Amino acid sequence: DADVTQTPRNRITKTGKRIMLECSQTKGHDRMYWYRQDPGLGLRLIYYSFDVKDINKGEISDGYSVSRQAQAKFSLSLESAIPNQTALYFCATSDFDSGGINTGELFFGEGSRLTVL
Amino acid sequence: AQTVTQSQPEMSVQEAETVTLSCTYDTSESDYYLFWYKQPPSRQMILVIRQEAYKQQNATENRFSVNFQKAAKSFSLKISDSQLGDAAMYFCAYMDTSGTYKYIFGTGTRLKVLA
Numbered sequence: 001d002a003d004v005t006q007t008p009r010n011r012i013t014k015t016g017k018r019i020m021l022e023c024s025q026t027k028g029h030d031r032m033y034w035y036r037q038d039p040g041l042g043l044r045l046i047y048y049s050f051d052v053k054d055i056n057k058g059e060i061s062d063g064y065s066v067s068r069q070a071q072a073k074f075s076l077s078l079e080s081a082i083p084n085q086t087a088l089y090f091c092a093t094s095d096f097d098s099g100g101i102n103t104g105e106l107f108f109g110e111g112s113r114l115t116v117l
Numbered sequence: 118a119q120t121v122t123q124s125q126p127e128m129s130v131q132e133a134e135t136v137t138l139s140c141t142y143d144t145s146e147s148d149y150y151l152f153w154y155k156q157p158p159s160r161q162m163i164l165v166i167r168q169e170a171y172k173q174q175n176a177t178e179n180r181f182s183v184n185f186q187k188a189a190k191s192f193s194l195k196i197s198d199s200q201l202g203d204a205a206m207y208f209c210a211y212m213d214t215s216g217t218y219k220y221i222f223g224t225g226t227r228l229k230v231l232a
Contacts, residue, residue: 040224
């Protein structure tokens, strides 16, 4: 089983609908992230969370909200989806190694492709 | 603000040949990490190689190596003996280590490997 699991993998929805993308991880990491990937734009950070009580906006948070239900779960919501939110969404985790060093490696889920019609 | 630039949207390489993907970045920080991630058609993002800015020695991982030029703020990826499985999107990324540990990604380079 994947260490970072995203559901759904693919979703088609209509403008104005509420959508939730879910992410769960078994890596035991405190840090979780939501990224959006668009062709020609790379990955852009939507929200990040360094622990359950710590939620921070990224560079493109408008139109999105998140919930960190537990250390292992981090959900992304689109309250009222619009067509320009059509993209590939990634959840990722990171943490410090046993020596207290942040290795910097991001561990990604397999992505959720969202299409808003 | 930090930026990461990949100026080659697409590259091609013949199987068994060597290819170099370019990346430049801009930062005023002295301590940071740089990464190359691979995204094959399966779309799973996979870490290829990592470089700590304080290390002068270039990182290597099997057929993958980097040319890290800190003063020039350049971080290129060299893939030797290219294989069909290397075909993917490659993203250069910067992570600041000043406290937020946030990533900045480049726009990606699509690598095609020709048989």
